[in-house]
Amino acid sequence: MTGNRLRNLLVAAAVLTTAMLTTSCAPPPPAPRLVTPAGAVERTDGLVIDGERIADRAAYESAQAEGRLTLYSGYSALPEDAVTAAFTEDTGIPVDLVRLSSNRLYERISAEKPAGRLGADVVRISDPGFVDGLSRQGVFRPYTPPTADHLRADVRFDGGRYYRTFNPIYTFGYNTLVVEPGTEPRSWHDLTDPRWAGSLGIAQAGAGGSALALTRFQRERLGDDFLRAYAANDTRIFDAVGAELDGIARGEVSVGTVVVSSVNIARAENAPVQFVIPADGLTTYDYYTGVAADAPHRAAAELFMNWTMSIRGQSVFSQIGEYPVRTDVPTPVVLGTPLPDPDSPLVFRASTTAAREYAADDLAFWNAQFGYNE
Known part of the structure; x- marks a missing residue:
């Protein structure tokens, strides 16, 4: 360890210790919200967010009746938690998250699917080879979200079985x-x-x-x-x-x-x-999302896909710091720094x-x- 680095670490430790002593009786301030709440959410006639229809009445009521969904995800824990929290706030549908690194997730799904034990409603995974392999195993079923509009090229795959949904x-x-x-x-x-x-x-x-x-x-x-x-x-x-x-x-x-x-x-x-x-x-790299072929909560899974491909869902990804796949959603600005155009x-x-x-x-x-x- 260099002298400069050791000095910096010691200074950082001293600052941290002082801060702990002076604030030990006060709770830490809450972390700032990275994702702004939706401007307007209407649930009386289906689900409409900021003027965009996410689901009609029948579809939304079916998702509400199912009550929740299970997401198998290889996405990093911090941003996935932010995304699913925004989805639940917007829709009222809780998400049960099973999160593993994409290679471990691929192994788990490949073991669960043939045994008839796959519990996922929605699968999110990176790596074209992984998602193609899962699709060949019959993990996904075709679905076209009504919100899938203004998309970049190379977003819809395998007849709509899965979609590129954002790019970290x-x-x-x-x-x-x-x-x-x-x-x-x-x-x-x-x-x-x-x-x-x-x-x-x-x-x-x-x-x-x-x-x-x-x-x-x-x-x-x-x-x-x-x-x-x-x-x-x-x-x-x-x-x-x-x-x-x-x-x-x-x-x-x-x-x-x-x-x-x-x-x-x-x-x-x-x-x-x-x-x-x-x-x-x-x-940048692709993250793919699709509805599971045997989703126990199919209506909730489809609602999740609708929200994901909507302006609202894509804006959530952009606010977190991912490239959206819609052309009508702005490129991210992160910590005051505009990211390069994709x-x-x-x-x-x-x-x-x-x-x-x-x-x-x-x-x-x-x-x-x-x-x-x-």
């Missing part, structure tokens, strides 16, 4: 208490500088679509030598990007790969983390075909460079 942004970030102001890395290649050796993190590439999307971006845009140098910089490997963000916030590593929405939510909870829009670009040259998104084509080779290359065997 993957970049790198740092601990604001450990990294001194003015010394922050500004590009990916900055991270290969020896001064970050031993304080650099990354999530293992097999964690799901997010990590593989990052690997594809790094290999295609930055080159294989970049990944070799990153791996050689005494880099700590985390099992998932959520665990890595926790490690950055705790100061276990100073800098590492992060998802913008998770940083946004962590900052709202006073975590000392910040993201960077690198000069050499960033990547069509900007700065933003890399592998096509679903390329993501599937290169997945096995990218994973093998990443594992070889980092000496990782799960």
Whole structure:
């Protein structure tokens, strides 16, 4: 540990201790709301949010009668909690969440489906290979949300069995208490500088679509030598990007790969983390959502899809810090920073075909460079 880093940690600990002593008798202030409430929700004749019809009377009453739904999700815990809370506030329908990393979720569904034990009403997962595999297993059923309008290209898949519903942004970030102001890395290649050796993190590439999307971006845009140098910089490997963000916030590593929405939510909870829009670009990756073929709460599942594809649902994703898939919903502004337009040259998104084509080779290359065997 460098002297500067040790000094920063000691200062941070002293500040924290003082704050705890001076506020020990007062409750902590509530975290600010990232998602603004809907302007107007009408439930007398179906469900209408801010003038947009989400469901007609029969569909909404059926969902209300079912009373709840179960969501199987590979989405990161912090943003998924924010999304499902907004859905429940808008619709009155609670969500029972089963959350695992996308690779673990794929394994669980692949075991439950053939045994007739799949309890999901809705499935949300990243990685084109995973979602295609689940669709081939008959996990989804076709459904066309009436709100699926003004969509970008490449959103509806397999006859409407599943949809690309938003795109998280993957970049790198740092601990604001450990990294001194003015010394922050500004590009990916900055991270290969020896001064970050031993304080650099990354999530293992097999964690799901997010990590593989990052690997594809790094290999295609930055080159294989970049990944070799990153791996050689005494880099700590985390099992998932959520665990890595926790490690950055705790100061276990100073800098590492992060998802913008998770940083946004962590900052709202006073975590000392910040993201960077690198000069050499960033990547985005797909999250897919579909109604389960054997959904026990089918009407509630369809309502969830309607809300997800609506202006309101897509605005929730944008407020959290994800790219929406509707063209009539603004690009996110996160922590006062406008994110690049998704069509900007700065933003890399592998096509679903390329993501599937290169997945096995990218994973093998990443594992070889980092000496990782799960």
